[in-house]
Amino acid sequence: MSQYWSPAVKALTPYIPGEQPRERIIKLNTNENPYPPAPGVGQALRDYATDHLRLYPDPTSAALRAKLAETYGVENQQVFVGNGSDEVLALAFQAFFCHGAPLDAPSITYSFYPVYANLYNVELRTHPLNAQWEVDLESLGAASARSGVIFANPNAPTGHAHSLEDIETLLKRVTDRVVLVDEAYVDFGAESAIGLIDRYPNLLVTGTFSKSRSLAGLRLGYAIGSVELIDGLHRVKDSFNSYPVDSLASLVGIAALDDKAHFNASRERVVTTRERTRQRLEALGFEVLPSKANFVLAQHPEHAGAQLFAGLRERGVLVRHFNTQELNNFLRITIGTDDEMDSLIEALEAICG
Numbered sequence: 001m002s003q004y005w006s007p008a009v010k011a012l013t014p015y016i017p018g019e020q021p022r023e024r025i026i027k028l029n030t031n032e033n034p035y036p037p038a039p040g041v042g043q044a045l046r047d048y049a050t051d052h053l054r055l056y057p058d059p060t061s062a063a064l065r066a067k068l069a070e071t072y073g074v075e076n077q078q079v080f081v082g083n084g085s086d087e088v089l090a091l092a093f094q095a096f097f098c099h100g101a102p103l104d105a106p107s108i109t110y111s112f113y114p115v116y117a118n119l120y121n122v123e124l125r126t127h128p129l130n131a132q133w134e135v136d137l138e139s140l141g142a143a144s145a146r147s148g149v150i151f152a153n154p155n156a157p158t159g160h161a162h163s164l165e166d167i168e169t170l171l172k173r174v175t176d177r178v179v180l181v182d183e184a185y186v187d188f189g190a191e192s193a194i195g196l197i198d199r200y201p202n203l204l205v206t207g208t209f210s211k212s213r214s215l216a217g218l219r220l221g222y223a224i225g226s227v228e229l230i231d232g233l234h235r236v237k238d239s240f241n242s243y244p245v246d247s248l249a250s251l252v253g254i255a256a257l258d259d260k261a262h263f264n265a266s267r268e269r270v271v272t273t274r275e276r277t278r279q280r281l282e283a284l285g286f287e288v289l290p291s292k293a294n295f296v297l298a299q300h301p302e303h304a305g306a307q308l309f310a311g312l313r314e315r316g317v318l319v320r321h322f323n324t325q326e327l328n329n330f331l332r333i334t335i336g337t338d339d340e341m342d343s344l345i346e347a348l349e350a351i352c353g
């Protein structure tokens, strides 16, 4: 604690990202994609350095937003982009969730939501998952006098995804405030709610280039929603940082969106490896929650999560272990390449056998 910190800064509990190890290790702890980004990305980078790097970027990111609009079949003015979807989420908290009423969220979900709630002084009203570890949309929609609803679909770190029908049922109940659906993992097998934005002006869908497009290091995220919601985000963004998306990120993002074949092949590989990994974990006695994301959440009836995490770390495999009461026994395992998952299974055999 420093005397120079404001009381609000003293009271913060910052988000703790998964470890980014420097040594050689099989890294299955922060849901990155094991495959390289689209080949066009490299060419775009080389062409770019020569004549563009000295200039400020377009503050409206028009070209990138137009490409996202084309990709998702929406209008340019229905797209917002930011420096990672974490930043887009932070701006959404400021733009939509500061109404002096609670924000409804699942009790187990992306751990950045409580951090932003704390930073922006928004009370979080959490709703337990159901017995199948699924987000309870009924409970989220039932509360009243709220400042909004936020959840991830697929949810993290459980991997379960709701159908569009379920989400539409929620949208029919919550019409007065923003419903934010965080689709960071949607490309690994879930249905996107983007098709609903024209019918529900309070629906905001966020997405990221970090997972399915293999660009976590670039920091690029977006939000898609009605023009009035996107305008709200722009108001906050233009009161904070006019250039959150650098011109290099825009260029690389466009190159990635252009290569649909690469995108589809890469996510299909991840999905195939996920199912193979799930079967092999189950053969070792693990309970594996059904996942539509690029990770699985798994627990073993005889081996504690912390012990498995430490045993894997010793054997050069890094997964994610959450030190909370409900998740203490679980490991969240990112889906890597088949070879990486073979090493994971071998290490688990050695630990459990």
Ligand SMILES: *Cc1c(COP(=O)(O)O)cnc(C)c1O
Binding pocket: 031, 083, 084, 085, 086, 087, 110, 152, 156, 182, 184, 207, 208, 209, 210, 216, 219, 220, 221
């Ligand atoms: C990874 C993740 C994000 C953040 O993505 P970035 O674009 O890398 O900031 C947002 N939401 C969820 C649920 C995530 O898992």
